[in-house]
Amino acid sequence: MDHIRIGFRLIGSSKIPISLSLTKYPHWLICGPSGSGKSYLVKYLIWHLLRLSMVELFVADFKNSGDYEYMDPDHLAVGMECIDMIRRFYKRYNEIKEANMEDRIILIFDEWAAYCLWAESCDKKMAKETKDMIAEILMMGRKLGSNGGGAYIWTVLQRPDAAYFGGSRENYFVKIIMKDVTKSIRMMLDLDEKDIPAEHMVMPGHGVCVMDNAIYAFIVPSYDNTAMEALLKAERERSRKQGPRCCHT
Numbered sequence: 001m002d003h004i005r006i007g008f009r010l011i012g013s014s015k016i017p018i019s020l021s022l023t024k025y026p027h028w029l030i031c032g033p034s035g036s037g038k039s040y041l042v043k044y045l046i047w048h049l050l051r052l053s054m055v056e057l058f059v060a061d062f063k064n065s066g067d068y069e070y071m072d073p074d075h076l077a078v079g080m081e082c083i084d085m086i087r088r089f090y091k092r093y094n095e096i097k098e099a100n101m102e103d104r105i106i107l108i109f110d111e112w113a114a115y116c117l118w119a120e121s122c123d124k125k126m127a128k129e130t131k132d133m134i135a136e137i138l139m140m141g142r143k144l145g146s147n148g149g150g151a152y153i154w155t156v157l158q159r160p161d162a163a164y165f166g167g168s169r170e171n172y173f174v175k176i177i178m179k180d181v182t183k184s185i186r187m188m189l190d191l192d193e194k195d196i197p198a199e200h201m202v203m204p205g206h207g208v209c210v211m212d213n214a215i216y217a218f219i220v221p222s223y224d225n226t227a228m229e230a231l232l233k234a235e236r237e238r239s240r241k242q243g244p245r246c247c248h249t
């Protein structure tokens with residue numbers, strides 16, 4: 001089983017869990033305005049990801065939000081370190097492909113738009129190199145050989161403008177929009193307003209998930225942040241002592 005729970009659908013008075021298979025849905029796009037609950041959702045997703053076998057998680061937190069301090073330093077990059085993180089991730093993607101390995105690696109990139117704008121403004125060659133790497137993985141990373149290996153990209157940003165994706169936006173199997181699904185975002189993602197319940201336009205933690213051409217409204221359950229961070233730190237300690245639950249060494 002490689003299912004990741006994103007939250008619950010509300011159907012009448014019932015809460016129906018909604019979980020997605022990582023193999024079936026490898027690349028994810030998570031967008032929504034500031035304060036809409038993207039990072040809160042991502043933390044909930046990471047809790048599920050860390051429990052999967054054969055998955056190695058890398059996080060690039062471009063704005064150094066402090067939201068990922070429970071990650072081990074080898075798997076967390078902030079600010080300019082994100083350039084090196086992309087290169088390292090691309091190298092692992094190539095190793096998995098060339099050696100037909102069964103490892104699955106995921107890069108969660110928080111504040112991708114801010115990274116693209118910054119990279120473009122400071123070094124166009126480096127911006128192109130790193131954006132091309134991500135675009136290639138989006139196109140080719142789903143299945144790397146016959147042993148089940150893969151490299152998956154989860155991109156987090158406020159507005160999914162085409163300029164940040166160079167044509168590769170269609171490679172996201174799951175698109176999640178938290179809170180305000182504005183007209184411009186609906187147009188970018190080909191969504192119809194009538195499919196989105198009104199409360200999912202205004203409440204933090206309420207989102208819509210688009211996959212297989214269907215739209216599902218869902219809510220991310222509230223959790224205690226301190227307790228969640230303690231659980232994630234405990235998982236990090238466990239993996240520091242015993243090695244990742246997940247990856248081959």
Ligand SMILES: Nc1ncnc2c1ncn2[C@@H]1O[C@H](COP(=O)(O)OP(=O)(O)OP(=O)(O)O)[C@@H](O)[C@H]1O
Nearest residue numbers: 033034035036037038039040041204205220221222
């Ligand atoms: N599902 C939820 N249940 C309860 N509170 C929530 C939920 N989602 C978000 N919140 C509250 O909203 C706050 C802002 O959420 P979050 O930091 O995830 O926003 P964001 O979309 O990542 O914003 P930014 O783009 O500025 O990083 C959280 O600190 C939390 O207090």
Ligand SMILES: [Mg+2]
Nearest residue numbers: 038039040065
């Ligand atoms: Mg955030």
